[in-house]
Amino acid sequence: MALANKAIDDIGMTRFQWKLFFLNGFGYAVDSLLVVNQSIANPAVKREYGQPDKHISGIPLASQVGLLVGAGLWGFTADIIGRKLAFNTSLYSCAIFVLIAGAMPNYISFATLVALYSAGAGGNYILDATNFLEFLPTSHHWLVTFMAVWWAVGYMITGFFAWGFMSNFSCSPKATSESCHRADNMGWRYLHFTSGALVIVLAFIRVFAIKMVQTPRWLVSQNRDEELIQILDDLARKHGRSHSLTLEELSGQGTVAHTEKSVWSSFRLKKHVTGLFQTKKLAWSTTLILSNWFVIGMVSPLYSVFLPFYLQSRGAEFGDGSNYQTWRDYAINHVVGILGPIIAAVLVETQYIGRRGTLAIGAATTMALQFGYTQITNEAGNVGLSSAISAASNIYYGTIYAYTPEILPSAHRATGYGLCVVVNRIGGILGVLVGSYANVETTAPLFVCAALFGLLIILSLLLPFESRGKRAQ
Template identity: 65%
Template sequence: MPETIPTTSSGPTSKETTVYVDSSKDVFDSSAFDPVLARKLALANTAIDQIGMTPFQWKLFFLNGFGYTVDSLLVICQSIAMPAVTMQYGSPGKSLKGIALASQIGLLTGAAIWGLSADIIGRRLAFNSSLLLAAIFTIIAGGMPGYISFATLVSLYSAAVGGNYILDATTLLEFLPVNKTWLVTFMSIWWAVGYTITGLLAWAFMSNYSCFPTAASGACAYQDNMGWRYLHFTIGGLTLMLSLLRVFLIRIVQTPRWLISQNRDAEVIQFLTDLSAKYDRQFDLTLDDLRSEGDVKNTEKSVWSVVRIKAHFSGLFRTRKLTWSFLVIMLNWLVIGIVSPLYHVFLPYYLKSRG
């Protein structure tokens, strides 16, 4: 029989609701290390399930999907532009593909910074600012006068969008009812949308506004090689529009599950109350229910304290099962990170050599 931890919630309807934390199928049983957090998350999850799927979550699905789209847009954008930029300005090193390297360094840096900061200060700031910064740097990249300056801007817009991928998935997941969490996996469809848009734009710009493939390096004039610039201006403008939609179409708040982990119970209830009132839904959870469970561990300390920052890393290795899960996922992403750049770096040169 699965191990469960019962907790009781009574709401405004005076209907007693018993919630269970079922850890039998979890990779990480949080109740073994912080039972208060486990019980509070169970209560919050039940409240979200009672409210159900609303237009708010559907908007998030599309707006977060824009982030997936932009992620693939920008990765492919620099890959397609690289031969044209190299033809116009030459490359500092014959064997070093500086633009591709700049992109990968930026993606790695962005993933580390955005991911960790979102755990510390919450999802909202990173969610609202990552696409906006990516749009600004992409537009500026289209006007760069040299190889080094262009590679620098590529690294910057890659860093801006680097952590956006996981932020979009995490933010959506933390707002969804349990029976709709499959939408996070379905989000991958937005990657295909990004590839398609970039391919169509490149077909229009690169084929009509680029130097001939036979042109010598450095012999390609500015006015004859505007395709890669038009590509960046257009994708940057599209990204800017999508980033503004994310800010103004839906006013994102901190996710209820993250707020629970920070012991900010009143804000959780406020969000659930506002959401249920707007869409005429009901839920039973009250502020007293959450507070009666106690305080989550270490939340009395600053979010920048050594103890709490260390927990973000040590928590990945709490159990053998969790450690293996983390390592396998990292290995999968490592392989993807090796194969994908090889493909994107090689493909433009292959197509160029075949006319």
């Protein structure tokens, strides 16, 4: 692995990796776009169809279940069959189900389609971050953190879609299932049709703009030395670069243990999990990173489920509470959120701060702002502070998305990341249940979110590995 990493460093940053930054970024953008789609549609669908269970918020719950299944499917299989298949197919599956979701005639059928398109999106950023990292030279690892800007771009695009569609084609916030009819409530449908069309375009661009190959580090773990050398030689030749690694030098290191067994053998499947806990320090690191993902899993849906309702109720208190004001504020919120990954990309490469310090700073800033948000008394403060929260929380999210694959061993990286996201979705399901039983028009969920970000400060500082300036293995 060290020899392969050195060869990648010798070749350096090429047009191929810059293409990956944009094309893999599409996966990040689609993941956030689809998660937010169901959140935006939820109040409107609930007004039109009613909610089958008065306590359980079925649409966000369906999204979290789908995301959990997707994380398991894409994450756990990528270490077995490689990264290429998921890269080429995941966006298409998302697009099809999103388009169908916009035509659903009732609450249950819509929630079912939300689960299906969420399953398609569920492993996107696992594979996108892993693919990108495993082609990057050490000098450009910070780009994995910066790639989270695409996550924020997905939020921003959906925010503008919501502003346009939900403002003009939605029932009144005070409408009920008796008074809210399909013809008056087409906004959430237009949102899904437009998003689905966009995802199809991105899928075509991604597949046809680049010929994706298996990543060098995955090939090392599979003992496929000849393919690895071929890929490195092709990359170097195409971009006028060079490297010194030869097949003889690589083969001279011996063979990777147990690769003679089937990739589907129980031994190798089990090894992908046990390999994440192979030493005491690695086991501590894996446990802590799983804990971080579980906690942010609770925070994210809890915040996103209640934010549209809360903005609407606060808008009624500070302004007119109209659909226009609610979704304008929502769009502004996510435009400002783009600043988070940009700040994170600078902080992660700053001496004495690094990845762990950036995680703690993002969590601490978000916690302070969320506690402050409960004291807002006017419309400008409402929009300003909620936007600042989006930017601050994206500092944390952008860093954790990049730090996780950096500290996981290559042979088990997708499995480890998939496990993190599965744990994250379990936390998300719990977060939805908390949000379902809480009053989403009060500050109670906000206090819970702030307290959980306080816990994330501690969990971030306890992480044993600092990956700044070091090669991902």
